[in-house]
Amino acid sequence: MQAYLPARQFGATFTALAAGRLLLALAWPLDSLLYDQQLSSPLTSYLSLQEGLYLFSNGVDPYDGGSFRHSPLLLSFFSTILPSSRIGAQLLWTLADSVSALCLVTIWRARQRVPYSSRDAMIASLYLLNPYLFMPSLALSTSTLENTLTLVSLALACRQRPSQALLVLSFLTQLSLSSILLLPPLLLLLITDHLSHLASPKSFNGSLKRTLPLLGEFSLYFVSLTFASTVSAGSWKWMLQTWGASLNLPDLSPNPGMWWYFFTEMFDHFRPFFLMVFSVHLLIYVAPICIKFQHDPLYAAFILLGTLATFKPYPTLSDPGLFLTMVTLFPEVYPYFRHPIVTALLHLHASLLLPLFNRLWLTQGTGNANFFYASTLVFACSNGAALVDCIWAGLRIAIGEDKEGYHVVQE
Known part of the structure; x- marks a missing residue:
């Protein structure tokens, strides 16, 4: 009976x-x-989704106006299957959060190869009680649904179910184009074992040839969903309004990210160049992270999620919220964090500055854009500090200590 106590408590x-x-x-x-x-960006706003649904139900193309930036798949599902009323939406978002918490627990169990553990309840609690995740969900931001799809895909990959994992990732990529960066670590996770090798790194034991059929399968899913989106939208214009928004940054509404203010002050002559630089900047992290953490692809995916949360064009609080909550999956790195107290205090400082300066600027009118942008810079520094701490800990754990000093334990 005592063996089932953790499961009952969970x-x-x-x-x-x-x-x-x-x-x-x-x-x-x-x-x-x-x-x-x-809590929500132009790409994840519930109000924008409601506006698109109204236009779509009245025979008007929502992508003509240039303000609707949700995927046609969401438009189709919310106009047919999923509830669009506020009460129904709250039920759906609560279900999404619950599924996300369960997937996080599933990843932990698969990583430890146990049916249940005493940490299950703590992991689920930290996800459901994280204010960075909880508040965007209350605001019905579709970033909550994106987080759910991310965790479902990773959980399926940890359970070695390639077709389902790739299908979910392709659906996620339709909603958020930047999520395509998770494909390389997901493929590595599918062709290698998912046990943690952070403390004892091993050389890559999978066959890269196995990634070719998996990559082909993902391409098939992606093309099929793209075609379905085009049929649903009635034209190809949706690509410019959804995927193109992440590359062209047409909406400069304030958000917790670093792009909006920079391009607000940018001369039009230099805008294409810096858009290219900012977009390529996200890509350059994929190969080094996947190569360095090839012995633990799940940790590579975790680091890439932190990179996206810090540098993506339209972030919300739920993006760093997912990254910070996933730290619970890697308790072995805790002793190797370099500045955990500083990082925690930076996040606490930013979590107080963001709503305060946002209200001073947009509600009371006693501040200006520099107020809010200063708080987003502090927030970016806190996210960057957490990301650097996790990278440092993931690398430092591979170095052991003996009587002579330090030695690398990588095989």
Whole structure:
């Protein structure tokens, strides 16, 4: 009976958290959150989704106006299968958060190769109670759904289910083009074992030839979903409004990221060059991270998620929230964090500055754009500090200590 105690505790804790999350979502005044630029971006806004659904139901192409930037797949699902009412949406977003927490627990169990553990309840609790994840979900930001798809894809890959994992990732890429950066570590995860080798790095033991059929399968899913999106939208214009928004940055609405203010002050003559630089900047991390952490592809995916959360063009609080919550999957690196207290205090400082300066600028009118942008720079520094700390710990754990000094334990 004692062997099943952790499982029972997890079930009770998870049920209580999910029920409390739903009650709070139904009781919270939604109007106070829908217009918050920290919780939703032009690509993830629930108000924009509602506007597109209204236009679509009245026979108007929502992509003609240049303000609707959601994927046609979301447009199709919310107009047919998924609920679009506020109460139905709160139920759906609560379900998405619950599935995300379960997937995080599934990844932990698969990584440890155990059916259940005493950490399951803690991992689920940290996801459901993380304010960076909780508040965007209350605002019905579709970034919550993107986080769910990300964790579902990683959980399926950890369970060695390649077709399902690639299908979910291709659907995620339709919603957020930058998520394509997760494909290389996901492929590595599918062709190698998913056990942690951070403390004892091993040379790559998979066959790269196995990635070719997997890459072909992903391409097939991606092309099929792209065709379905085009049929649903009625034309190819949706690509410029959705995928193109991540590359051209047409909407300079304030957000917790670093792109919007930089390009607000940018001369039009230099804009194409710097758009190219900022976009390529995201790509340059993929190969080095996947090569360095080839012995642990899940950790490589985790680091890339942190990179996206820091440097993507339209981030919300849920992006760094997912990265920070996934730290719970790697307790072996905790002793090797270099400046954990400084990083935690930076995040606490940023979490207080962001809403304060946002209100001073946009609500009370006693500040200006520099106020909010200064807080986003502090937020970027906190995310960068967390990312550097995790990279340092992931590399430092591979160095052992003996009586003579330090030695590398990589095989």
